[in-house]
Amino acid sequence: MIEVDAGSFFVIVAIAALAAVTVAAVPRRLAPPVVVLELLLGIIAGPEVLDLAESDEFTEFFSNLGLGMLFFFAGYEIDFERIRGRPLRLGATGWGISILLAYGIGGVLVAAGVVDSLLYVGSAMATTAIGMLIPILRDSGQLHTRFGTHLMAAGGIGEFGPIMLITLFLSTEKPLHEAAILAAFMALALALALVWVRLAWRGWGALERTFEASNQAAVRVTVVLVFGLVLLAGQLGLDVLLGGFVAGMIVRLALKGRERAVFESKLTAVGFGFFVPFFFVTSGIELDLAALGSTGAMAKVAMFLGLFLLIRGTPALLLYRGVLRARQRAALAFYSATELPLVVAITTLAIEVGRMETSTAAALVGAAMLSTVIYPFVGLALQRRAVEEGETGPPGAATEATAPA
Numbered sequence: 001m002i003e004v005d006a007g008s009f010f011v012i013v014a015i016a017a018l019a020a021v022t023v024a025a026v027p028r029r030l031a032p033p034v035v036v037l038e039l040l041l042g043i044i045a046g047p048e049v050l051d052l053a054e055s056d057e058f059t060e061f062f063s064n065l066g067l068g069m070l071f072f073f074a075g076y077e078i079d080f081e082r083i084r085g086r087p088l089r090l091g092a093t094g095w096g097i098s099i100l101l102a103y104g105i106g107g108v109l110v111a112a113g114v115v116d117s118l119l120y121v122g123s124a125m126a127t128t129a130i131g132m133l134i135p136i137l138r139d140s141g142q143l144h145t146r147f148g149t150h151l152m153a154a155g156g157i158g159e160f161g162p163i164m165l166i167t168l169f170l171s172t173e174k175p176l177h178e179a180a181i182l183a184a185f186m187a188l189a190l191a192l193a194l195v196w197v198r199l200a201w202r203g204w205g206a207l208e209r210t211f212e213a214s215n216q217a218a219v220r221v222t223v224v225l226v227f228g229l230v231l232l233a234g235q236l237g238l239d240v241l242l243g244g245f246v247a248g249m250i251v252r253l254a255l256k257g258r259e260r261a262v263f264e265s266k267l268t269a270v271g272f273g274f275f276v277p278f279f280f281v282t283s284g285i286e287l288d289l290a291a292l293g294s295t296g297a298m299a300k301v302a303m304f305l306g307l308f309l310l311i312r313g314t315p316a317l318l319l320y321r322g323v324l325r326a327r328q329r330a331a332l333a334f335y336s337a338t339e340l341p342l343v344v345a346i347t348t349l350a351i352e353v354g355r356m357e358t359s360t361a362a363a364l365v366g367a368a369m370l371s372t373v374i375y376p377f378v379g380l381a382l383q384r385r386a387v388e389e390g391e392t393g394p395p396g397a398a399t400e401a402t403a404p405a
Helices: 006-025 034-045 057-076 086-111 118-125 130-140 146-170 175-208 217-235 240-254 261-286 295-319 326-336 341-352 358-388
Strands: none
Touching: 006 034, 006 057, 006 261, 034 261, 034 358, 057 130, 057 146, 057 217, 057 240, 057 261, 057 341, 086 118, 086 146, 086 295, 118 146, 118 295, 118 341, 118 358, 130 146, 130 358, 146 240, 146 295, 146 326, 146 341, 175 217, 175 240, 217 240, 217 261, 295 326, 295 358, 326 358, 341 358
16 A cells, blocks of 8 residues: 655645746746746755655656656657658757767766766756747747747657667666567557557547547547556556657647647646646655755756756757758757756666766756756747847848848
């Protein structure tokens, strides 16, 4: 039996509501990402500050469900029809450059005795929190623009690539065995996708009629798919992030060409209204705040924050010269350097296997939190300025202000 700490459960739910209300009350230009508030309020409510809540098996269970849902949305938002071709190639090449930079810099840090593990630290620094950027892009109207397409490709690879690293290398000592299991999982997921697409096309009319009904069949079936694949991935020894991510891609494929606005609003309400906040609030409660109390630890936070931008931003500045203008390339660099969910996941895994000190993990998570507070706002400001100046076309093209009618 799992003992339920009803007090901690209530505090987590209350923090999620407080964070959402606070963000809604602040002007959009000044509002921080809600997940940052969830983390900060989780830290404040945790054992090391107010001691109002603590993590236990029950809250950890909901936290894992929230993580699965978060990566479902990351997979769902990647429209391969839209990003295929040059955006996808540039995104993959950019992440390849980032991982080389990350492991090279990680090797230097290990040699200098700053960190313990090249593999875990390097992998954490080469991620992108595209799932967190999607709401910002959607609210600012950038999601379906030319710039948004390139960002979705770069960010999608920046999330999918590290998930593959976690699955194949970080969470196992037998990568070949894990690769075989992964191949079997992907084959099963592909078969499930084909069945899901066929059923969705045949039964979409019936599912649509449930959108405003009490049975909510479409949402319930989707939740079964998400948690079913998360469970399957876990049972096969794969990382649960992969299950959620693949479920999102399957649902996106099944709904191709269908009216999705109402359905997406229902999923968003279920995921971001309840499950996802559990992951971030619980992560804040579990953060080792004492490990950040020294000058050296804070120096690590600043170092990692700068390295995020160097590692993920450099490809954006170099590879997109013929695609985006300078201000948009800079915006892409800052957006790409926004990290958090996978940093939390990788550092948690590294601590569990004894490959990372808690101070290093806390510094990485602290830097990732700062990246979500700072970098999206810088990227948003740069992109807005580019739009105002008419600098949204390919380099060399006339600006909107001077382009012939």
